[in-house]
Amino acid sequence: MKHAEKIKLGISIGDLNGIGSEIVLKTFDDSRMLDFCTPVIFASAKVITFLKKHFKLSFHFQGIDDASNAIDGKINVVNVWKENVTINFGEEDVKAGEYAFKSLQSATTALKNDEIDVLVTAPINKATIQSEEFKFPGHTDYLAQELGGESLMFMITDTLKIGLLTDHVALKDISNVITPELIQKKIGIIQETLKQDFRVEKPKIAVLGINPHSGDHGVIGKEDEEVLKPTLEKIREKGDLVYGPYSADSFFGSKNYKNFDAVVASYHDQGLIPFKTLSFGNGVNFTAGLNKVRTSPDHGTAFEIAGTGTANINSFKEAVFKGIEIFKAREEYKELTENPLRKQKKKI
Missing domain, CATH: 3.40.718.10 (Isopropylmalate Dehydrogenase)
Incomplete structure (x- = not known):
């Protein structure tokens, strides 16, 4: 040092x-x-x-x-x-x-x-x-x-940290880009950065759903049921504290984000709109x-x-x-x- x-x-x-x-x-x-x-x-x-x-x-x-x-x-x-x-x-x-x-x-x-x-x-x-x-x-x-x-785009303040599964990807392509491999890789990066860069020994992470209401059991898209949920379950089986998927529309307004060390958003605006709203111009983009x-x-x-x-x-x-x-x-x-x-x- x-x-x-x-x-x-x-x-x-x-x-x-x-x-x-x-x-x-x-x-x-x-x-x-x-x-x-x-x-x-x-x-x-x-x-x-x-x-x-x-x-x-x-x-x-x-x-x-x-x-x-x-x-x-x-x-x-x-x-x-x-x-x-x-x-x-x-x-x-x-x-x-x-x-x-x-x-x-x-x-x-x-x-x-x-x-x-x-x-x-x-x-x-x-x-x-x-x-x-x-x-x-x-x-x-x-x-x-x-x-x-x-690399992973990680938007940070002292009280809010949001990582992105996909960043500069067109909205129409997101469901094809998000795979079990990508989810595991990105969550792994966030876990490691919380440990080595932010001194969090046992990170607690929330993951937001891909579709509105996390797909409503497949009624509004099947990606959450078929891709996101089973992948998160596999990660939890290893003992990692990863929760979700949560419905993105109510997650921030209910202040649920305060219960976690980091939040994983499925795509750019899902994460950055609430981040920029809550950070009041004091946020930082960390790679x-x-x-x-x-x-x-x-x-x-x-x-x-x-x-x-x-x-x-x-x-x-x-x-x-x-x-x-x-x-x-x-x-x-x-x-x-x-x-x-x-x-x-x-x-x-």
């Missing part, structure tokens, strides 16, 4: 025409943030200088050519590119998508090489970033390819299952307010704090599992 140096927190700048750069720079304009980590922003000194002036910020930064040269306790900006870049706030532009990918690619390489400890990604535009090198529906799938492990820690804010590029200086930084700041917390928890978990005697002493 790191003691002498602060955690090096890498940041991909996202789509420059969106609010990503604003929330990143406003977060670290507060010098107290440097007490928690050493930020390493992947962009260019020219762009950061322009943005600093545009948003009337006062922070100081250090331009570097490689993340391995990051100075502890300073705001570091890796010069991923040297040329001038035109920023047109609020516009969808494939050129902005190119720079978003350059930043992400450089940050991911630094993460793989242990030059940074944690990656926090600012929002991208999923359309303009598409290219021969990036053919993914979002960050999660790209990082799953680049980093070891099986569970990878061998590295990546978090992001729970919102997109918000082109409609980009450049106005009115973007809310809460979710990004939470993503920074959660990334640091998860990294520390994972390091602690490694130490305890590698040295069982330490675990015994901790319990005494």
Whole structure:
């Protein structure tokens, strides 16, 4: 575990025409943030200088050519590119998508090489970033390819954690994608991340049904009866605390989610609509299952307010704090599992 140096927190700048750069720079304009980590922003000194002036910020930064040269306790900006870049706030532009990918690619390489400890990604535009090198529906799938492990979108706050069986999958395809193998794999990832990243020794997990009212015994679709229920029963036979399927329409309104360490939603909006409603802009998107820690804010590029200086930084700041917390928890978990005697002493 790191003691002498602060955690090096890498940041991909996202789509420059969106609010990503604003929330990143406003977060670290507060010098107290440097007490928690050493930020390493992947962009260019020219762009950061322009943005600093545009948003009337006062922070100081250090331009570097490689993340391995990051100075502890300073705001570091890796010069991923040297040329001038035109920023047109609020516009969808494939050129902005190119720079978003350059930043992400450089940050991911630094993460793989242990030059940074944690990656926090600012929002991208999923359309303009598409290219021969990036053919993914979002960050999660790209990082799953680049980093070891099986990825899972895990939306988190201190009191609510929602994992997804399927994330960026069209609604018409969901019932074909959800298989017993997928259910077991995703629930296994959530169990492991709750143990190693959130210090939950015996996770208690709720699973939401695929169809309205979990299919009403097959009247409204057979997937819950034929796929979900028997798979959950197999998981329970191993002694795991996995419950459901629960009808999604009443699960959150009844506050039943408070009885569990995590909730598994069958598809994207089934999980994210209640999550974003209950988290009030303070939620974090954590990519569970990878061998590295990546978090992001729970919102997109918000082109409609980009450049106005009115973007809310809460979710990004939470993503920074959660990334640091998860990294520390994972390091602690490694130490305890590698040295069982330490675990015994901790319990005494």
